[in-house]
Amino acid sequence: MWITIANIGWVLSAALLLWMLYDWFRVDTSYSEATLTSSREGEIEGVQESHKV
C-alpha cells in the first residue's frame, strides 16, 4: 500500500507543482508588478486597529 501511495505522491507532487507554476505565470501576466507588490507593512493596521486596547 505504501509503495502505491509513494508513487501517487510523485504524480501528485508534479501535478501540484505544475499548477502552482501555471497559476504563478497567469497571475504575473494578468497583473502589473506594481499591483502585485503593493502590500505595505502597517497600512491595514491604521484602519483596523484604531480601536482602544
Next chain:
Amino acid sequence: MSNATASAADTVKKVSLLRILGPGHVWALGVGIVLVGEYTGWNFAVDKGGTLAALIICWVIGLLYTSVAMIDSEVTSTVAAAGGQYAQAKHIVGPLMAFNVALYLVFAYTMLEVSNAILIADTVKAYAGDGFSDWHYKGIIAIVIVGLAALNYRGVLMTLNVNFVITAIAYLAIIVLFFSVQPWSQGTILKLNEMVTPENALPYGWIGVIAAFHWGIWFYLGIEGTTQAAEEVRSPSRSLPYGTMAGMITLLIGASLTWYICASLMPWQYLGFTYYPLLDAGKLTGSALLENMMFTATILAALASANGCINDAARAWFSLGRDRYLPPWFSAVHPVYRTPYRSIIFLVPIALAFAFIANLGQAITFSILSGVLHYTFMSVNIMMFRNKWPLGTIQRGYTHPFHPLPAIILLALCVVTYFAIFLGYGAQLTAMVVFYIIMSLWFHFYRYRYVKRGDQFTMPWPKPRGY
C-alpha cells in the same frame, strides 16, 4: 479560478495579506509547529543526560519558552506585522539585526519543515516493508513538501483550518494514550519505578543535564511562530497573546504527559535512541489500536508542523522583500488567494534539496541553532523596547509581568543552551555563526543601499526615549 483571476484584475488595485484569522488559528499555528517535538526529538535529551534530565529540561526549557511567549506577546501585540520578530527587530534594534532575525526565522522554519518531511518518510519506511526503495522514500518527502506548499499557496484560512484539525487530533492522541495506560495505577502497565531508579536517573550527573538542553529545546521549538500571523489575524492585540499563551499551556501539559508515559514504559538507553518515543509507547501497550493511533498521530503532527513552517518561512521571506532587504519581487501577494505566493514557491526547491540530502539530526540541529540565536535576540529586544518606549508611552495589547526577570532568564538559558550545543555539535554551531557573519557583511556593505530607509519604519510610535 480563471474567472476569479480575471474579475479580480479589473477591481484590485492594491493587494495585501488577508485579515481573516482568529485566536484558534494562532493556537493551531503555534502548537501545530511544535507538537511534533513530543513525537520525536525531545527524547534525545534522555541520551545526553538520562530520563530525569529530560524531565528537568522539560520544565526548565518550559520556563525559557514561557518567557519567549510572554515577551513575544507584548511586543507583537504592538508591532503587528508579517515577519513577526523581524518587524520587531527592525523597529526596536535596527536593520542589520532585523535582517539577521529574518534569516534565523527562515532557516529555523525551513529546516524544521525539512525535518518533518524526513520524519514522515522515515515513519512510513519503518512500516512499509520490503520493496520500499529510495524512490518511494523521496516520493513521500516530495508530496509532503509540495502538497503543503500548494495548500499554503491556496490561502491562509484553509491552511490553518487544516492545521487546527490535525493538531487537535495529534494532541488528543497523547491524551487518549495517557488514559489508556492507566496512569492512576503504576505497575499495571506503567513501571516508572523500574525504569527510573536512583542509579540511572542521571547517569552522567549534572553535566548530562546541561548537555540535555540541546534536545530539550525540541519540546517547544517554534511556539514563537504565532507572531508570523500578525498581519492576518483580525485583532492582533487580542488574538496573538491569547493564542500564544494558550498554546504554551497546551504544550506544557502535553510535554509532561509525554515524558511520564515514555519514561514509564522504556529504559533510558532505548528512549534516548529511538526516533519514535510515543509510537513506541503505543506499541508497548500491546494494543494494535493504540499503535495505529500513534502511527497516524505521528504523521499528522509532522504534517501540521511542516504546514506551519511553510506559512512562517514564506512570510519572513516576503517581509524581507517588502522592505527591499531582498529583491522586492519576493513581496508579491497573490491577488485572489492573498498569500505571498512567490516566497512560498521560492522556498519549495530549497526545502526539497535539503530534505533529499540532509539527515534528520543535521536538519534538527540547524533548526535549533537558528532558534536559539533568535531567542537570544528576543531577550535583548524586550529590554530595548521597554527602555525606548516605557509603559504608558505607546499602547500595548498585552504587558508581560515581572520585567526584566523573563528577559534575564531567557538570556541565561540561551547561554546554557549554546554551551550544550557546542558539546555535541560545535562544528555546526561555528559554521552557522560564520554564515550569519558573512550574510551580515553582505547586507551592510552591499544590500542595504537598495533599502528605502524611511519607508521601512511603519509603526506610528512617538520618538523613542533618549533620541
